[in-house]
Amino acid sequence: MTPKRTKELEPSDEELIERFQKGDREAFEKIVERYKDQLLNFAYRFLGSRQEAEDVVQDTFLRVYRNRKAYRRVARFSTWIYTIAGNLAKTELRKRKRRKLFSISDLGFEEKDYEISDLSHNPEDDVEGTLKEEIIQSEIEKLPPKFREVIILRDVQGLSYEEIALILKIPIGTVKSRVNRARLRLQKRLKHLLETEK
Amino acid sequence: MNPCERYQQLIPAYVDGETTAEEKAILEAHLKHCAECRAVESRVRRLRRLLQSLPAVSTSPEFGAILRARIRLENRNAGHIIPSFPTWRVPAFGLAAVAAALLLIAVIWNSGRIPQRGAVAVTSVYKTAEMATMLKAPVDTVMRRVHYVLDRVPAQTLGTAPAVVASRSLGTRAVADSSARSARQETYRLVAERIRRASF
Numbered sequence: 091m092t093p094k095r096t097k098e099l100e101p102s103d104e105e106l107i108e109r110f111q112k113g114d115r116e117a118f119e120k121i122v123e124r125y126k127d128q129l130l131n132f133a134y135r136f137l138g139s140r141q142e143a144e145d146v147v148q149d150t151f152l153r154v155y156r157n158r159k160a161y162r163r164v165a166r167f168s169t170w171i172y173t174i175a176g177n178l179a180k181t182e183l184r185k186r187k188r189r190k191l192f193s194i195s196d197l198g199f200e201e202k203d204y205e206i207s208d209l210s211h212n213p214e215d216d217v218e219g220t221l222k223e224e225i226i227q228s229e230i231e232k233l234p235p236k237f238r239e240v241i242i243l244r245d246v247q248g249l250s251y252e253e254i255a256l257i258l259k260i261p262i263g264t265v266k267s268r269v270n271r272a273r274l275r276l277q278k279r280l281k282h283l284l285e286t287e288k
Numbered sequence: 289m290n291p292c293e294r295y296q297q298l299i300p301a302y303v304d305g306e307t308t309a310e311e312k313a314i315l316e317a318h319l320k321h322c323a324e325c326r327a328v329e330s331r332v333r334r335l336r337r338l339l340q341s342l343p344a345v346s347t348s349p350e351f352g353a354i355l356r357a358r359i360r361l362e363n364r365n366a367g368h369i370i371p372s373f374p375t376w377r378v379p380a381f382g383l384a385a386v387a388a389a390l391l392l393i394a395v396i397w398n399s400g401r402i403p404q405r406g407a408v409a410v411t412s413v414y415k416t417a418e419m420a421t422m423l424k425a426p427v428d429t430v431m432r433r434v435h436y437v438l439d440r441v442p443a444q445t446l447g448t449a450p451a452v453v454a455s456r457s458l459g460t461r462a463v464a465d466s467s468a469r470s471a472r473q474e475t476y477r478l479v480a481e482r483i484r485r486a487s488f
Contacts, residue, residue, distance in 0.1 A: 122355065126347045134345050144347060151355055223342055244304065245339035251306050270300045277335055287334040 103167035111158050118158075121167075122151055128247065129175045135242045136179045137186075138231045146182055150175040165256070172249075172257040176239060183235060222283060229279045237272035244269050295319075296328050303332045 101109070101117075103124070109117035129150055133143035153174050154161075161170055230238060239258065243249045244265075251269070255262045277284060290296075295318050301307045302315050319326055 119352075122352065126351060127344065130347050131344050135342065140345065143345075144351065147347065148351070148355055148358065152358060155359055219343075226338060226342060241339070245336050246342060248340075251301070251304070266301055266306070269304070270297065273300055273332060273335055276339075277331055280335065280338065283338060284331060284334050287338055 104163055107154075107158065107161050107167050108163070111161070118155065121154070121171075125168075125171055126151075129171070132172070132242055132247055133175060133179050135227070135230060135246050136235075136238060137182060138227060142182055142186075143179075146175060146178045149178050153178070166253075169253060169256045172243075172253075173259070176257060180235060180239075225283060226280065229276055232279070233272055233275060237268055237275070240265055240268040241272040241276070245273075292318075292322060292325050295322070295325050299325070299329050300332055303329065303336060 101120075103121065106117040106121050106124075110121065126147060129147045130143055133146040134140060137143050137146070150171065154171060161167065230242065233241065240254055243254045243257065244251070249257075251262050251265045254265045258265070295315055298307060298311055298315050302312060307315065319329065
């Protein structure tokens with residue numbers, strides 16, 4: 091009955107979630123540790139706001155916690171968690187639109203997009219790098235959400251077409267064409283930056 | 289129609305290593321003698337590098353503590369039905385009051401002193417006018433400051449999420465909403481309502 095342990099390997103995501111399904115809280119903590127930053131990067135690039143992105147990631151883990159029993163090993167855990175995070179990020183975007191619609195100016199306690207990045211910024215960061223990042227980020231945000239999500243998953247997160255297809259529940263062909271179209275748009279918009287990029 | 293279009297459509301997948309062996313061979317043979325397609329390939333590669341160069345962000349230091357607090361709260365409230373509250377507007381003075389009150393709450397929290405039940409709200413309402421005058425800032429700026437502090441309140445010190453402590457100290461039931469955002473808004477609402485009714 092001893093677990094097969096030929097090498098001292100880190101448990102897989104699937105092993106962790108199964109342990110968590112059996113009540114092991116520590117396994118959940120490990121999952122959080124493993125995924126919090128990559129999910130934050132995804133949500134941050136998608137939404138453009140650190141605060142909203144953090145809320146999305148918090149909610150993602152809360153969903154994982156709440157719906158742990160719903161996970162079945164037929165799917166990869168990473169696909170499952172990214173699907174949750176992606177859906178929450180899209181919901182956040184819709185909420186933001188709605189908030190804008192019902193003018194927020196006279197509702198002072200309504201959430202606003204404020205940037206906190208300058209407060210946690212390293213003062214030695216070069217201005218040029220920050221400016222470049224801002225330009226790229228703002229062009230990503232101008233993409234329609236369906237292009238935005240594929241390009242972030244592909245080029246920022248480095249996921250395969252197959253994984254993206256599974257996460258977004260769309261055919262691989264659609265992933266390909268969205269990646270192409272998103273890149274063409276970005277190439278046009280970021281022309282000046284691309285010329286200096288070696 | 290550009291005869292190269294067919295090849296160029298393959299380029300992004302090629303750069304991503306997502307073409308079939310056959311497609312790859314065909315494209316590579318073409319690239320050898322087509323400068324235009326090579327330029328397209330180079331642009332795709334440069335764009336990819338540019339996107340990959342975006343700096344990574346990390347979660348705030350309180351992330352784990354807040355998450356644990358929310359989970360504890362969720363476990364405690366399992367099975368409860370949370371009524372939804374109608375949205376309502378706070379008059380201009382109310383806004384400044386809420387902002388100042390929250391700022392004060394945040395400051396108290398941040399200093400590490402855990403407030404007694406009810407004490408926060410009472411203190412804050414007494415100090416409201418003083419704070420508002422002292423701050424002399426637009427509500428917007430004040431709110432940002434409040435958010436900034438609230439978002440950084442060490443949840444370990446509190447033992448639970450800030451919004452929850454606020455609602456408890458106001459003598460109302462804990463906010464059991466799943467979203468941190470609505471928890472925060474719920475706090476503003478609770479504080480604002482108490483100020484409006486001035487029933488401390």
